[in-house]
Amino acid sequence: MAKRSKVPAKRSPAAPKPPRMGAGELQTLFDFVRYAVSRFNAAKLVFAHGTTDPVAEAAFLISETLHLHPDQFESFAGARVTAAEGKQILDLIERRVSTRKPTAYLVNKVYMRGLPFYVDERTIVPRSFIGELLDSHFGGDEDGTSLIGDPTEVESVLDLCTGSGCLAILASRNFPNATVDAVDVSKDALAVAARNVADHGLEDRLTLYRGDLFKPLGDKRYDLIISNPPYVDAEGMASLPRECRAEPKLAFDGGPDGLDIVRRILEEAKQHLTPQGGLLCEIGRGRDNLEAAYPNLPLLWLDTEESEGEVFWIAAADL
Numbered sequence: 171m172a173k174r175s176k177v178p179a180k181r182s183p184a185a186p187k188p189p190r191m192g193a194g195e196l197q198t199l200f201d202f203v204r205y206a207v208s209r210f211n212a213a214k215l216v217f218a219h220g221t222t223d224p225v226a227e228a229a230f231l232i233s234e235t236l237h238l239h240p241d242q243f244e245s246f247a248g249a250r251v252t253a254a255e256g257k258q259i260l261d262l263i264e265r266r267v268s269t270r271k272p273t274a275y276l277v278n279k280v281y282m283r284g285l286p287f288y289v290d291e292r293t294i295v296p297r298s299f300i301g302e303l304l305d306s307h308f309g310g311d312e313d314g315t316s317l318i319g320d321p322t323e324v325e326s327v328l329d330l331c332t333g334s335g336c337l338a339i340l341a342s343r344n345f346p347n348a349t350v351d352a353v354d355v356s357k358d359a360l361a362v363a364a365r366n367v368a369d370h371g372l373e374d375r376l377t378l379y380r381g382d383l384f385k386p387l388g389d390k391r392y393d394l395i396i397s398n399p400p401y402v403d404a405e406g407m408a409s410l411p412r413e414c415r416a417e418p419k420l421a422f423d424g425g426p427d428g429l430d431i432v433r434r435i436l437e438e439a440k441q442h443l444t445p446q447g448g449l450l451c452e453i454g455r456g457r458d459n460l461e462a463a464y465p466n467l468p469l470l471w472l473d474t475e476e477s478e479g480e481v482f483w484i485a486a487a488d489l
Contacts (some may be wrong), residue, residue: 196256199236199247203228206263216411219272219295220280222476227273231266234277235259241284270412280336285343287336287366292358294421296336298398298452299474299481304344307472307483308394317470317483318394318448324348326390328442330383330397330435331355333421335363337396339370348393350376353386356420383431384438391444397435398452403428406455428456429463436464436489443486452481 196202206228221227233243235258236251251259265276274280274295280287283301307317318324324345329338332352342350350372354360360378367376379386401424402410410422424430432453439449450472453460457471457479467489469482 196260197250199232199243199249199251202232202251202256202259202263203247206231206259209263209267213267213270215267215270216413218297218411219274219413220282220297221273227266228263231262231273231277232259234273234279235262239286240281269416271416272413275416282336283340285340285370287334287339288362288369289334290362291416292418293334293356293362294359294417296334296398298337299477300337300396300398300450300452301340302474303450303472303481304340304396306474308344319446321345322347324393326392326394326444327351328387328390328392328395329353330395331399331421331431332363332378333359333398335366335376335378337398338363338376339366339372341394341396342370342372342375345394348375351379351387351390351392352376353379353381353383355380355382356418359418359421383434384442387442389441391442391447393444393447394450395435395439395443395447396450399431399435400424401428401432401453401456403456403459424456427459428454429459432456432460433463436467436484440486440489443489445486448483448485449489450481450483454480457482 196205207224210224217223217227221230229243230240233240236255238246262276266273272295274289275291278288278290280289280295282296289295308321309316321344325348327341327345327348327350329341329352332338332354335352338350338352357380360380363378367373400422402422403424404426407423435451469484471479472481472483
């Protein structure tokens with residue numbers, strides 16, 4: 171019998187090796203940003219976790235390493251970095267390149283609407299458009315743009331699929347007189363959410379529930395329901411970049427057309443809304459599928475600075 175020739179196994183391409191640098195070649199924050207951007211571009215990293223490009227990612231990574239709020243970066247951009255700080259920054263840049271994990275996981279931090287939140291790999295890195303919409307479309311009725319009237323009169327809010335609890339915490343800020351309930355099926359995600367609730371001092375106003383959508387809530391009703399549920403369709407799941415594969419699959423997978431969870435929310439929301447309430451829900455690129463499935467549903471699509479037609483609003487009366 172002839173011997174089989176051995177075919178070498180295919181290896182995934184290795185991350186580009188970092189260039190050698192002499193001591194003191196990188197000095198200012200700007201220097202490190204430029205270096206990081208070059209490394210990120212060479213490694214073809216993907217940015218979808220609170221930053222949308224390599225420059226913003228580099229600035230975020232460097233700011234967190236130096237314990238600076240993102241808003242402070244420009245004030246210190248020309249400042250020199252100490253040798254010890256420089257080593258920390260370079261190490262973190264190489265971890266971002268070699269592991270392809272989102273920077274938010276590497277520094278255990280993400281910012282939404284200027285507020286800091288703790289995150290780790292037990293929960294998805296939050297980057298919902300709903301936070302911006304709470305400010306732009308629910309901020310008061312003086313200009314006639316508020317979808318729910320006076321935010322101080324909102325008494326109860328529900329956040330479904332809360333993950334790290336960020337949207338529930340933002341809602342508590344936007345609706346100062348409301349009690350907020352937040353639900354997730356993941357015990358791990360709720361542990362992260364509990365940490366954020368405590369960090370923001372909201373234990374008395376924000377209650378976390380573990381369960382499948384509305385099941386742990388009984389017959390409770392709310393003035394507002396918000397949700398950023400799993401909505402990635404089968405095609406999207408098959409092509410998720412490596413950065414996203416570091417996140418919990420449960421937080422992404424919305425079934426074949428991305429609407430498995432969204433359908434259930436639409437079918438059950440009416441029974442959990444007050445007569446004047448409404449549902450605000452993010453569905454990514456699922457608008458065409460949703461409108462085809464519910465052609466008679468009067469959905470109002472809300473745009474943000476970085477999205478079009480990815481979040482809908484519907485009043486309780488229209489459900």
